[in-house]
Amino acid sequence: MISKTQPARVRFAPSPTGRTHLGSGRTALYNYLLARQTGGQFILRIEDTDRKRYVDGAEEELMEGLRWLGLSWDEGPDVGGPRGPYRxxxxxxxxxxxxxxxxxxxxxxxxxxxxxxxxxxxxxxxxxxxxxxxxxxxxxxxxxxxxxxxxxxxxxxxxxxxxxxxxxxxxxxxxxxxxxxxxxxxxxxxxxxxxxxxxxxxxxxxxxxxxxxxxxxxxxxxxxxxxxxxxxxxxxxxxxHPSIFLKPDGKGKMSKRDTEALLAEGKSIFLGDFEKMGYLPEAVVNWAALIGWSFDDKTEFFILEDLIEKFSVEKLNPSPAAINFSKLDHFNGLHIRALSIDDLAERLRPFFERAGYTVDNAKKLHQVAEVLQIRLANLAEAPEKGGFFFKDEIHPEPESLIGKKLSANESLEMARHIQTLIQSLPDFSEDTANQPLRHLATKLGYKAGHVFSFLRNALTAQQVSPPVFETMTIIGREKVLERISNAIATLEEIARTSP
RNA sequence: GCCCCCAUCGUCUAGGGGACCAGGACGUAGCCCUUUCAAGGCUAAGACCGGAGUUCGAAUCUCCGUGGGGGCACCA
Structure with a gap:
């Protein structure tokens, strides 16, 4: 039994010979957990005795990766310490x-x-x-x-x-x-x-x-x-000695060829890649911790603080483990949903900005984050799912504005009624707008789905989007009406040529 | 080839002699909820590698197979 009260002095000792792997991240994590749990020290030591394989910049990427995961060291080449040098x-x-x-x-x-x-x-x-x-x-x-x-x-x-x-x-x-x-x-x-x-x-x-x-x-x-x-x-x-990671199919450890193949399908096991791929450090930590270690027979959601408290060497599994990317997506979803809206909004901001959107309205970003939160497997898909919120103009596929099994003329007629109704509505909340829209559909002999589908496509130019009422609230009255009339114009165009 | 480690659902795992006709999670399938997509809820299929022992009793202990993994550098 490893004591939780005797301070542990542990070290993570990588060599700067290339990019930092998830496996190294996990080893660093376990070291960190043991140090923090016991009130000991976590030491970073650079094992750079192989001058032939030395890679410039590897040390920096490594430190960045550890910092991103939230693992801080007490002694190391950058911060020094009583037992240095650390290179x-x-x-x-x-x-x-x-x-x-x-x-x-x-x-x-x-x-x-x-x-x-x-x-x-x-x-x-x-x-x-x-x-x-x-x-x-x-x-x-x-x-x-x-x-x-x-x-x-x-x-x-x-x-x-x-x-x-x-x-x-x-x-x-x-x-x-x-x-x-x-x-x-x-x-x-x-x-x-x-x-x-x-x-x-x-x-x-x-x-x-x-x-x-x-x-x-x-x-x-x-x-x-x-x-x-x-x-x-x-x-x-x-x-x-925890076991190594096996590649996703379980057949051997990751080779250079494997990591390249992974990159080609948009996945990576390099610590430096997770952030821009939209993964939260919390999720990566949670995921990595659980490859080769477990707490009990039901608890799987952990943040770093939980792990510091609950980690134990005794529960390390000696057998090699295949990594499972779909589980990473799962944990990422859980941690995204565990974030406060404000936190999520700020983490989303760079993704929208990198996609070319101007995000100068904090309130709007907050609302977008709120509505996107349960729909995101990772941060990187935010622009694709919610970019329309920030666009000045959108261009729905003309065909998408025509209701299922409806003619262009029928769709146009319905759209005009919707427009009139929306204009008369005091606001777009579900409470005030839902019933009137449904009544409208029934009155005209259409399905509610026809109405919502038209609005969705007219307002977002997407077949799949957040709920229509929330979307309308975020977009705002002016833009909502503008997009509806644009959609009507498009329908008029279609109706003229092929009614 | 030699040495070492490992062995429960497809994957990650719980299990440390009776609580196990083996529990959870991801994934998969179905259903519910529902304006789309998600999220959420429910359900289903799905595993103790094999053989000998030990024992009243073995997924759990021992041995032998087999399988998988790792290592055999003036690399780490």
């Missing part, structure tokens, strides 16, 4: 010092082998480095001399030949691995920078990390990390 390339000297310690305690050795030895036969290529390396047991003094002479080298962990190691994951229990299946992993590269395995151990130790959350991709090298801890004689954090 691994800035910690180079520390790693070298500790690596030397490992050499001197005979847990590691200098290796001068070339990166890929083509003189090796095929079977030898598959042999463990441990069995091949000529300098594995070279005296340190001799190795130092070769290094001083400028010979390129790496530092490798000296994996025991026999025995086994037990490492413990909080959601999977003990994992026992034979050392014979492990090899002499490189710890420090020839460029002098550590590889992940060394850096993570040293950093987590020095930063006093109490819980290390990372995905199950790290399980295969988990035993190595255990060995490194043992070599240093350090106490390990509580390890937590």
């Amino acid at each position: 691994q390339t800035e910690r180079k000297e520390m790693y070298q010092k500790y690596a030397r310690e490992l050499i001197e305690s005979d847990h590691a050795y200098y290796c001068f082998c070339t990166q890929r030895d083509d003189t090796l036969s095929a079977p030898e290529q598959h042999q463990q480095h441990r069995e091949l390396c000529p300098t594995r047991d070279l005296p340190i003094a001799e190795a130092d001399a070769r290094i001083a002479a400028g010979e390129t080298h790496v530092i490798r962990f000296k994996m025991p030949r026999g025995g086994s190691i037990t490492v413990t994951d909080a959601i999977r229990g003990n994992i026992i691995v034979e050392n014979s299946t492990l090899d002499d992993y490189v710890l420090v590269k020839s460029d002098g920078l550590p590889v992940y395995h060394l850096a993570v151990v040293i950093d987590d130790h020095l930063m006093e990390i109490t819980h290390a959350i990372r995905t199950s991709e790290w399980l295969p090298t988990f035993p190595l990390h255990g060995h490194i801890y043992n070599a240093f004689g350090w106490e390990q954090p509580i390890w937590i």
